[in-house]
Amino acid sequence: MKVNNLENFWMPFTNNTDFKADPRMIISAKGMYYTSSEGKKILDGTAGLWCVNAGHGHSKIIEAVTKAVNTLDYAPNFDFGHPDAYELSNRLSMQFPININHFFYTNSGSEAVDTALKIVLAYQRSRGKGTETRLIGCERGYYGVGFGVISVGGMVKNRMYFGSLLSGIDHIRHTHGSIKNPYSRGEVEHGAKLADDLERLVGLHDASTIAAVVVEPFATSTIPYSFMMKSSPALAALAL
Ligand SMILES: Cc1ncc(COP(=O)(O)O)c(C=O)c1O
The missing domain is CATH 3.90.1150.10 (Aspartate Aminotransferase, domain 1)
Structure with missing residues (x-):
């Protein structure tokens, strides 16, 4: 064609x-x-x-x-319900750990993470913790394309182009390790120090200002293209 x-x-x-x-x-x-x-x-x-x-x-x-x-x-979910949304939510709650039992549907990952950030801010305020507004993400993290997720994310070009973004954000280091991590099985032995970053930020800002931490246990989208080519012939084939 x-x-x-x-x-x-x-x-x-x-x-x-x-x-x-x-x-x-x-x-x-x-x-x-x-x-x-x-x-x-x-x-x-x-x-x-x-x-x-x-x-x-x-x-x-x-x-x-x-x-x-x-x-x-199509049917709206503003003041109208439809049975399938309830049915899916019931089925999901049976699949997830017992305390994950409420579901909010969105059209994309970007909207999902942005919505999660909004829910957490509203949650903290509604339980009387209105000072807990700071959001912490990961360097090199990719959570999508909206302003909220770009702010919490750590993709350099996005942050560079879209200016000061949301205020009250900080970042821990990323988990991508192109030297030590490739081909490792299960949990890698190093990396605990990355979690210490969070303690450092709690020490810097105080826990009473922190609303949520967004972490990706392993990096995917933000892996540099050159590494992707070396590490995954299948990805490379797709890219070519
Ligand atoms: C971890 C993570 N969060 C969020 C997103 C954004 O999802 P979407 O492209 O559906 O907006 C992605 C997309 O790759 C992702 O990898």
Whole structure:
């Protein structure tokens, strides 16, 4: 399939000029593979952007989506409910640890983390801890594209471009270790000192000012491209 005009679509996290000079198009997907516009099969080593984990075009998912769209394609959740949202929440509460039993749905990871930050601020205020407003994230952490998540996140270019962001944020060091971590099994032996960073920040700001800490146990999105190429041929294949 040839696209004649590449001008009007602006791609995220992409050098658009370079892409247009040498476009790589994916035109279909099934199971574990994409097919490129040249008919080449490409192993999807990252399951989309970590979001197609059951495989592409899974018949049960197609069936469920078709049924949902045919039955009730949209209904508001403002003062109206619909049974499936309750049913899903009940089922999720059975899967999660016993104290994780309330669910709030969003359209993306960015919105989910931003919403979690808002919920935690409202929670602290409603229990009389209105001074607990500081949010702590990880250097190099990636939590999405909104202002809140960029502020708590540690992706340098995002922080550089979008200025002072939210106030009252601090960061502990990241957990990505390209020298010591690759190919390790289970929990790595080093790294406890990274948790000490949090104690240092508690000492600096005082616990009574801290609302929440956002931590990713291992880095994914923010791993540098060069490391990704070395460490994961599957990711590299997708990227190429
Ligand atoms: C840890 C983490 N949080 C949040 C996000 C943002 O998710 P979304 O792209 O759905 O907004 C991502 C996306 O890669 C992520 O890896």
